[in-house]
Every structure is written in C-alpha cells, then in structure tokens.
Amino acid sequence: MIKPSPKIDIPGGMRKPLFLAALLFTFTYLFLFNFYQRRPSDVFSSYLTWPPSSPPQTSSISPTNLSHLVFGLVGSERAWRHRKAYIESWWRPNITRGFIFLDKAPGQDLLPWPESSPPYRISDDLSKFLGKSEWTAQRIIHGIMETFREDRDDENLRWLVMGDDDSIFFVDNMVEILRRYDHRKYYYIGGHSEFILSNYWYSFSQGFGGAGFILSYPLAKVLAGDMENCLDRYRSLKAADLNTMSCIADIGVSLTALDGIHQIDLRGDISGFLSAHPKFPLMSLHHFDMVDPIFPGKNRADATRHLMKAAATDQSRMLQQAVCHLRRNGWTFSISWGYSAQIYERIMPRSYLQYPIETFRTWNRSPRPPHYMFNTRRRSGDPCEAPHVFFYETIDGTSENQILTSFSRAWARGGIGSCVSGGNHSADSVSRIRVYSPAVKRFQIDRCECCDVVAEDGDRVDLVLRECNPDEIIA
Structure with a gap:
C-alpha cells in the first residue's frame, strides 16, 4: 500500500508571493520561447533597415513633391x-x-x-x-x-x-x-x-x-x-x-x-571630382566662387547655367558614371552624364575609374595625407593612365525617345604618345563623343548603368547607355 505524501503546510502569508512567482516564471518562459523562435532579422529589422523605406502611403498622405x-x-x-x-x-x-x-x-x-x-x-x-x-x-x-x-x-x-x-x-x-x-x-x-x-x-x-x-x-x-x-x-x-x-x-x-550633398571644400580644377561622382543622386554643389569654372572657356555663371541645362533634361543621371570598353582598340570610356567623358587607351576596370583624378587642391594647407574623405588617383603623364578629356557641349531629344548628349574634346592630350601596352591604338583623332540615354528618369542607387560603343567613325564615337546584364562585369 502506497502511503500518501505528507502534506506540506504553507503558511498563509507565503501563499500569495509563491503564486506570483510561479505566474512570473510561466510568462517569462513563454516570452523567451516565442522570442527565440523568431529570426534575428525579425527581431532587429526596425534597426537594420537601410535605406529607409518610404513612408506608408495612405489616402491622406501623398508622395512628397x-x-x-x-x-x-x-x-x-x-x-x-x-x-x-x-x-x-x-x-x-x-x-x-x-x-x-x-x-x-x-x-x-x-x-x-x-x-x-x-x-x-x-x-x-x-x-x-x-x-x-x-x-x-x-x-x-x-x-x-x-x-x-x-x-x-x-x-x-x-x-x-x-x-x-x-x-x-x-x-x-x-x-x-x-x-x-x-x-x-x-x-x-x-x-x-x-x-x-x-x-x-x-x-x-x-x-x-x-x-x-x-x-x-x-x-x-x-x-x-x-x-x-x-x-x-x-x-x-x-x-x-x-x-x-x-x-x-x-x-x-x-x-x-548623404553622398549627393557636396560642400566642395576643394580648390582649383574640380573636373576630376565631378567626373567620378559617388553612386548616389546629385543633390547639391557649393563654393563655385572658390574653384575654377567647371567648363573650359566659360565664366562661373555661364558654366553653372550650362550644367543646369543638362540637369533640366534629366537630373536623375547628373554626374552618374558609366564605364564601357571598345576592346578591339583597347579603349575604355568613362562617362559622367551631363558633364564629361574620358577615353583611356587601355582596358580599365570600373573599380579603378570610380576614384576621381586629383585635379584639385586641398581647401586649406594639409601637411600630410589623407587629405580627403575619399580615395583619389594622382595625375599621370603615362599614356596608359592619362585620359583624353571631353566636356558636355549640347543636349537634345531624339525621335527614338532618347536623350543625345554631345561631348567635345577639351584639349589635345599631345606630347605623351599612345599606350603601347594597350595595343598602340591612339585616340588622338577622336574629337567628339555622343552618348544616347533613355528618356526616362533613373533613380536606382543599387547599380550603375552600363554602355556599349555602337559606332566609331574617325573623329566621332557613339555610345548607348543601358541597364547592365545580371552577370555583367565592367572590366
């Protein structure tokens, strides 16, 4: 015969605290169980989301204009x-x-x-x-x-x-x-x-x-x-x-x-900086009184108006960099939309061209590097490193629903010869680059556009901007 367990006598004053402790333990167990069943991305998603999602659109909240x-x-x-x-x-x-x-x-x-x-x-x-x-x-x-x-x-x-x-x-x-x-x-x-x-x-x-x-x-x-x-x-x-x-x-x-907001705490010729803009929409520029006119042959006011004419056509692409290659000539093209175009006489990857050429000087005296909040490339007299430089001249629409931007040569590179290791194909004869882009705004910041060389006719080269293929490598 099994004897009943002895009865434990709990004093009346302790029953309520013990009951509350048991209740607290139960709730704690259930909370921790549910917590660890969730993915970490669910737990911390409100802190890790970047870029911020658009505000919820309801009938009473219209998109910002x-x-x-x-x-x-x-x-x-x-x-x-x-x-x-x-x-x-x-x-x-x-x-x-x-x-x-x-x-x-x-x-x-x-x-x-x-x-x-x-x-x-x-x-x-x-x-x-x-x-x-x-x-x-x-x-x-x-x-x-x-x-x-x-x-x-x-x-x-x-x-x-x-x-x-x-x-x-x-x-x-x-x-x-x-x-x-x-x-x-x-x-x-x-x-x-x-x-x-x-x-x-x-x-x-x-x-x-x-x-x-x-x-x-x-x-x-x-x-x-x-x-x-x-x-x-x-x-x-x-x-x-x-x-x-x-x-x-x-x-x-x-x-x-944000990367698109620019104080321009720089001096001198900032064309190198503007020709390799970060992959972010351009929002502002400043200190144009303190730098050289950004287009050759124009004063500061006219240069600003010239830039804004391109911006009036398509702000979303302003200064956005696209890189493509003409492999039979061993040439690389770097386009800063609405501003400049460059030809290099050898095949170069985008990883290198994303850094601006240091055509500019520091804002104030800086005794030792680093001077800037970004990496730069030094100017070079090497024909395989020094680009042929072109600046935006005209912009127009086309009948094929495209935007045609024309870039003219700024100056003859002259005196340094052609790049032997790149195939010895000189680009000295090119005086104009024409770039066709879709007449639709493009605010994507996850990936740049790609481009193709569609025509090379002596003194002129035509390029077309397009979306990159999923597995395309720009190198």
Missing part, C-alpha cells in the same frame, strides 16, 4: 550681385518656395527685385539679444527660425532646406530622395566636407551648411521654438554649422549624411 519643401537661403547684399546667378540657375519662379535672407536692404541697383530670384527678407537684428556686434554665425542658424516663421502654419510644409547664397540645388533629385524618408519623424540630413581637416576642425557630426542641410517639419518646429535658448547656450561658438548641429543634437537627433 516640390511644394512640400521650403528653402531658406542666407546671404549678403553685397555678394548677391554676382551670386544670384547661382541661385537663379535652379530656382523656379512661382513653383519653388522660400526666401533669400539678406543682411541689409537691397541697394537701388538691385531693385526692382526680379521674379527670377527668390523673394527677399532682411535677417533679424540679433545684436541686442546677443550683446555683441559680430553675430554672423548666429544669424545663419537664426535663419532656420525665420524661414520656419514664414510658413509655420502651412499644412503643406514637410521639409525645410537651408543653404547659402551660392548653393546650387538639384531639386528634382532632392524631392526623390526625401520621398524615401518619413517627414513626420525627426530628420537632420546633410553632407560632410570633402576635406578631412574641415570635419576634424569643426565636427564629423555636422552637416556643412553651404552644401545645404534638410530638416523635417517636426525637427524644424522644435528647433525654431528653442532658438533663443539654443543661441544663448552656444553664444560662444563662432561656426554656424557647429552651432546648428549642437542645438539639434540637444533635441536628440543626429546627422543623416
């Missing part, structure tokens, strides 16, 4: 006389929204104010508030609040874009990129300086303002509301972009840096 952006440009009355050409090259009267904030009222020679320029405003006087006469840095960051103040009650406002009076924006590309972000969240979007020491001297965490930085509406609203406290907190700072970043960081938001 240009009317959802307002631009705040900060400049000086004196400089506006020669810098307005940069702004007017991309500004669309009665379409683009925003203002140019001047340090004082425009002189009589600037009046009547033209419709081709953004409407002007006079920056607020901050001298009494700050208790000092020099407040340029604070004026620039205060421009965020002044821009927001002009349109704060507009329900259509989603993004606030800040820039200088010489910032060149590619607004169609900007809109396309911003569609991938949820404007209802907190975003501070900008770009680094190309010059490593500029980032070191100021901050790797800031967006450089001349290149333009973009604030989502919720962030702009909070920053505008905290502006006086922000200026007071950092009244000792003399760098506007560092001041801006510091105030935004105190809100809990960090920089989202």
Whole structure:
C-alpha cells in the first residue's frame, strides 16, 4: 500500500508571493520561447533597415513633391550681385518656395527685385539679444527660425532646406530622395566636407551648411521654438554649422549624411571630382566662387547655367558614371552624364575609374595625407593612365525617345604618345563623343548603368547607355 505524501503546510502569508512567482516564471518562459523562435532579422529589422523605406502611403498622405519643401537661403547684399546667378540657375519662379535672407536692404541697383530670384527678407537684428556686434554665425542658424516663421502654419510644409547664397540645388533629385524618408519623424540630413581637416576642425557630426542641410517639419518646429535658448547656450561658438548641429543634437537627433550633398571644400580644377561622382543622386554643389569654372572657356555663371541645362533634361543621371570598353582598340570610356567623358587607351576596370583624378587642391594647407574623405588617383603623364578629356557641349531629344548628349574634346592630350601596352591604338583623332540615354528618369542607387560603343567613325564615337546584364562585369 502506497502511503500518501505528507502534506506540506504553507503558511498563509507565503501563499500569495509563491503564486506570483510561479505566474512570473510561466510568462517569462513563454516570452523567451516565442522570442527565440523568431529570426534575428525579425527581431532587429526596425534597426537594420537601410535605406529607409518610404513612408506608408495612405489616402491622406501623398508622395512628397516640390511644394512640400521650403528653402531658406542666407546671404549678403553685397555678394548677391554676382551670386544670384547661382541661385537663379535652379530656382523656379512661382513653383519653388522660400526666401533669400539678406543682411541689409537691397541697394537701388538691385531693385526692382526680379521674379527670377527668390523673394527677399532682411535677417533679424540679433545684436541686442546677443550683446555683441559680430553675430554672423548666429544669424545663419537664426535663419532656420525665420524661414520656419514664414510658413509655420502651412499644412503643406514637410521639409525645410537651408543653404547659402551660392548653393546650387538639384531639386528634382532632392524631392526623390526625401520621398524615401518619413517627414513626420525627426530628420537632420546633410553632407560632410570633402576635406578631412574641415570635419576634424569643426565636427564629423555636422552637416556643412553651404552644401545645404534638410530638416523635417517636426525637427524644424522644435528647433525654431528653442532658438533663443539654443543661441544663448552656444553664444560662444563662432561656426554656424557647429552651432546648428549642437542645438539639434540637444533635441536628440543626429546627422543623416548623404553622398549627393557636396560642400566642395576643394580648390582649383574640380573636373576630376565631378567626373567620378559617388553612386548616389546629385543633390547639391557649393563654393563655385572658390574653384575654377567647371567648363573650359566659360565664366562661373555661364558654366553653372550650362550644367543646369543638362540637369533640366534629366537630373536623375547628373554626374552618374558609366564605364564601357571598345576592346578591339583597347579603349575604355568613362562617362559622367551631363558633364564629361574620358577615353583611356587601355582596358580599365570600373573599380579603378570610380576614384576621381586629383585635379584639385586641398581647401586649406594639409601637411600630410589623407587629405580627403575619399580615395583619389594622382595625375599621370603615362599614356596608359592619362585620359583624353571631353566636356558636355549640347543636349537634345531624339525621335527614338532618347536623350543625345554631345561631348567635345577639351584639349589635345599631345606630347605623351599612345599606350603601347594597350595595343598602340591612339585616340588622338577622336574629337567628339555622343552618348544616347533613355528618356526616362533613373533613380536606382543599387547599380550603375552600363554602355556599349555602337559606332566609331574617325573623329566621332557613339555610345548607348543601358541597364547592365545580371552577370555583367565592367572590366
């Protein structure tokens, strides 16, 4: 006969804690079981998703368009006389929204104010508030609040874009990129300086303002509301972009840096940089006053207008690099759409040509490399390394629903001979390259386009851009 187990007498005061402990153990077991049944990608997907998915589209939320952006440009009355050409090259009267904030009222020679320029405003006087006469840095960051103040009650406002009076924006590309972000969240979007020491001297965490930085509406609203406290907190700072970043960081938001936003902290001839753009839509350029005109034989204003004529045809491909080969001649072609074309007298892989030729100089003195935030190729007198250089001349549509861009030779390479190891086929006779591209926008950033050489006729070569084959190798 089996004896019954002895009865365990639990004191009344301990029954409730033991019951709760058993209940907690059960819930913990069930949670951990379900947790480990999930894939790691499910658990952490909200943190690892990149690039950000587009905001959910509902009947009440339309895709972002240009009317959802307002631009705040900060400049000086004196400089506006020669810098307005940069702004007017991309500004669309009665379409683009925003203002140019001047340090004082425009002189009589600037009046009547033209419709081709953004409407002007006079920056607020901050001298009494700050208790000092020099407040340029604070004026620039205060421009965020002044821009927001002009349109704060507009329900259509989603993004606030800040820039200088010489910032060149590619607004169609900007809109396309911003569609991938949820404007209802907190975003501070900008770009680094190309010059490593500029980032070191100021901050790797800031967006450089001349290149333009973009604030989502919720962030702009909070920053505008905290502006006086922000200026007071950092009244000792003399760098506007560092001041801006510091105030935004105190809100809990960090920089989202994009490759298409360019401060151009470079000097001299930047054609090498523009001929090997990162695989990302071009959003802005800056500091055109500080570099050589980007097209030979043109001044800075005309060169800017010439570039923007190509952009008006297809911004999505601006500066996007395509590489192809004419193997029977041992030639490699590198195309920077809407800007330049190059012929190399030997077969070269894209892995090498993706790096810009260092035609430019550092922004400031830099004692030792690295100087830049990207790799470069040094200039070379080797006929197998030095390209034949062509620049965009004309752009037109065709009857086959294509865009025809014509590039003309910039100068004779001369004096270095031809590349013997590449087959000794000189490209000196080529004076023009024509590039046909599809008349459809292309915003893909996962892979570049490929191209084919379809005609070679003495002094002219014709190329056609196309999608790369799935297994195509560009080498």
